Amino acid sequence: MMPELADITITSRGETLEELPSYSGVYRFYSNEEALLYVGKSVDIKARVYSHFQEGRKPGRHQRIMTQVARIEAQATAGEIGALLVENAAIKAETPLYNRRQRQVRKLWTIHLTRSKDNFLQPNSADFSPWGERAQDSYGLFHNRRHVDNTIRRHARDHGLCLRMLGLDAGKGPCFQYQLKRCDGACAGDESAEDHNARLLSVLDRDRIAAWPFPGPLLLVERNIRPLPQQPKAQFHLVNHWSWLGCFDDPQAAQTGSKETRDTVFDRDAYRMLMSALRKGKVELLDAESLAEMDNPILAAAFD
Structure with missing residues (x-):
């Protein structure tokens, strides 16, 4: 049976509160055994927790959570940005029972850009370490090199980019894709390096991970x-x-x-x-x- 909110202990920074606060922040649901059940965030903790209780009246996942709740811990933030960041870090560090499981940090690949002697930007697969500094722009996160290569080739096909100018096709002169009218002609002199580079950057920008633009923390x-x-x-x-x-x-x-x-x-x-x-x-x-x-x-x- 789902407990009534009046029977649940509400705390903040270890102190007991008379009622749920309406400020923005992060809330945590704990069981009788102090097991962390769930971490959530809201711009109005009181309103959000009430909605959890309303949803918990129907059979399903929410009801399974709410029947176990014995204590609610409220953590205030100055606003929504803090609530988002604190919740994200808490879910990954504290591993609550009912939040979506987060993937473990593992080796990933990304795309870095270099310039050819003809001034064309060329994408290359690079090891993306989760640790360390972000000294240059990266584009996308991939599980392996093949995924990187397939993505670049798909972008080239969909946007008229030249595989030869991208460094993925050997040879000189117009490429085979140009003969099939799938390349806009950078290899044939029909398109400048500047225009080709601009289109490549436009395609990649959606997945750009920017270099850290500040001198320190x-x-x-x-x-x-x-x-x-x-x-x-x-x-x-x-x-x-x-x-x-x-x-x-x-x-x-x-x-x-x-x-x-x-x-x-x-x-x-x-x-x-x-x-x-x-x-x-x-x-x-x-x-x-x-x-x-x-x-x-x-x-x-x-x-x-």
Whole structure:
């Protein structure tokens, strides 16, 4: 039988609350044995948890979760960006029972671009390590080299790119695909390297993983001009080479955290969240070491 919300303990930072808070943040469902059942996020925790109880009245997955809930832990964030980042990290680090299982970090491949002597950009398969620095743009994540090769050839076929100029076809002069009218003629002098490169970059851009555009670790500042009780007015997200390294309630604590040795592990979901926040200009940027304000190159690029 599903418990009533009034019979469930509600806590925040270890303290017991009289009712669920309505601020944005992350919530965790625990069983009687303190097993973590589920991690979720919302811009209004109270409303979202109530909807869980409504959905739990019908047979199915939600009912299986809600019948076990004995405690709800609420964690406030300054806004939606923090809720997204904290939830994503919590699911992967804490492995709750009923959240979607996350794949283990494993070896992946990506595409890097080099220039030929004729100034044509050529895609090459490269090892994509989840660890370390993101020193150059990468395009896509693939399970093996063959997947990389098949993807490049499909792009060439669909967009009139020349396999010879891409470095995937040996020989000189017009290529065979040009004779079949599947190549727009870069190999025959009908198209310039600049035009061919621009089309290739346009095709690849959807899957681009940008090089880290800052000289060191960064603080993304999310502010709330009308915080609710117990909700932070601002939070400082420590990020380095697209790796989210934690959330802090004051800049000095974040600054101290930036000086600690931390592994930068690339997470595709966190990358997309961070890029979205930067593109929309929803955060302020501070240098994590000096706390000096920084320009947003991602936002600037969107207006070029």
